[in-house]
Amino acid sequence: MAEAPAAPNMTPLSFHVPEPRFRPGDAVDYADFDRGEAGAVARPDVAALPADMRGHAYSLVRVLDDEGVAHGPWNPRLSPDRLRRMLRDMALTRAFDDRMYRAQRQGKTSFYMKCTGEEATSIAAAHALDRGDMCFPSYRQQGLLIARGWPIGQMMNQIYSNAGDNLKGRQMPIMYSAREAGFFSVSGNLTTQYPQAVGFAMASASRGDTRIAACWCGEGSTAEGDFHSACTFAAVYRAPVILNVINNQWAISSFSGIAGAEATTFAARGIGYGIASLRVDGNDILACYAVLDWAAERARGNHGPTLIEYFTYRAEGHSTSDDPTKYRSAEERGAWPLGDPIVRLKQHLIGLGEWDEERHAAMDKEVAEFIRDEGRKAEAQGTLHDGLSQPFTTMFEDVFEEQPWHLKEQSAQMQAERKAAGI
């Protein structure tokens, strides 16, 4: 150990380790959280200079108020049809999550991750972006696939690693890959998708294409070096990319303060790079849509990248391997000051006279039945543990385009091994 401080008359240094406000058993009070008013934040021109809109990294773009009424310049004025589609996509995502979570609990697969409470962030993106725009998601953007119409059954097949799995059983559940849906292969290694999205955007720009790119990560993942590499490249090349940070307050057991939220916002990370940065109510799908639409227009107009922080709450555990009651107060979810995204859009549609409780109940029923039916069809193609659905030799495919001698040998060895053992 180093010696004691040489100057005893000086103030000893102290070491700061952030601590969340609420732990298990604590009463939760978000009274001092400043949400701002719905409709209060200005909407800059899509060509605004990042330096002229720094305040947007600290405010919160909100459209829907507590009564579900839309306010202000960010109101995207979407058609009732579009709003109803977005509502159904969110309901479908939630029903899908519930079913697959239960399937994991029943031993039908190894792992699952829900996005409950965060549905608006992905569904808004799928609606605001063009189908041809390329998405580089984290593991919690199942809503993108669902809203882009990628078959639900296909997602379930992947989760079960069954005979219908387009990834041949190779990937852990939810690590989808769906090129046709503009959905890049999900990595288990956090934030690697960030510079990749920037690279796609750079390529698209350098070839005079019109497609833009978008990526997603959690607030915890902004700490990774790749996040900062992405910001640097995006700013330098003014890449047509939307950098989305889903701040759901928790990274497994670590609260957002461990990623730096005590001192600033995650949107404000972009300011130092010279990236237009905004913070939005992540449980208000109209606000999410509006900000994404702004960022997409900005990118398409060659005005450069946008960083968006979605302020939301991870309503469930991190994954099926997690027990959140061990590290956070169970009251947080109920007390969350930005409500639930499905409830808020439903309330808005009812206020518009475009929806009612009966239609909502009918939608919930229709969605539940659809998921149940899709689930049965997927399970008919096998679940993880009821027999291996992939031919064993597929294990040695796709390591390289062409199989080198050593993999041919290993493949043959494995087949001989299994034959000799009578498997």
Next chain:
Amino acid sequence: MSSSPATETRSMNMIQAINSALDVCMDRDPAITVMGEDVGYFGGVFKATEGLQKKYGKGRVFDTPINEGGIIGVAVGMSAYGLRPVPEIQFADYIYPGLDQLVSEAARLRYRSAGEFTAPITVRSPFGGGIFGGQTHSQSPEALFTHVAGIKTVIPSNPYDAKGLLVAAIEDNDPVIFFEPKRIYNGPFDGHYDRPVTPWAKHPQSQVPEGYYRIPLSQAAVVREGEAATMLAYGTMVHVALGVIEASGIDAEVIDLRTLWPVDIETIEASVKKTGRCIVVHEATRTGGFGAELSALVQERCFYHLEAPIERVTGWDTPYPHSLEWAYFPGPVRLTQALKRVIEA
């Protein structure tokens, strides 16, 4: 406070033994600092650091941002101050962003500063497959580290060794990668995935002293003596090797390397010269794996004693697959066949 002499033992699983090692070391040396993703209040996703923050405070046990390069980098800086950091990397599969700080910095600091600065860091990390973790929760990247000059690599195979080796690693003045085979955290595993899991409590090596003891680095353990062949293994594969020998009735010797590098060459040499046959076993991919190094060493030193070609039994040279996990894993079938080939050669 009751003092617990080293002789008082308790049945522990691997996690409890690792936790106990950290506790004992932190109690003895205020320079030891534990950090990593989720290691503080929560006690780690595998619970290896449970209770330590409460006992030693947030100044010595704390959560870090999710940035493995940062974790290792600040550990190097803390070492420069005089601390002895024991960072946890949540899964070995996530150690890669920390490679630059490990390989270019921690490993070479002593050399490039002629001993002025050192990096007495022990990086703990769960590794290996067998839990349906797919390609990002199953990897065995030990050969990346044994390849680097200036890093020691340690892998325990049971609770007693885990504690004793971790204590020695933490007390070592050079950087140590301490890989914990997560498949055997809760019980030994002989590769028969279709049989019920046995808890550590039934295994003699789960009797762990409560207090301080250490197992010196670079000392292998002969876990089964035999005459017919030598099996070199570490981590989970030690148990697979023992299971195969028991089932086959072949009188092979099993050496648990415990420290991969610097390896206990004398124990290996003596065994292979005695048996004349050698099988190298690991879960990691084959090409350029640590088995290649072991095989070269045995060939260089025991060539005239060998009666059969050295066999390597390993994972295949593919990423770790999710659903075909057990076809990938070098389990009893693969190992039994190799053992027979070596014996019959």
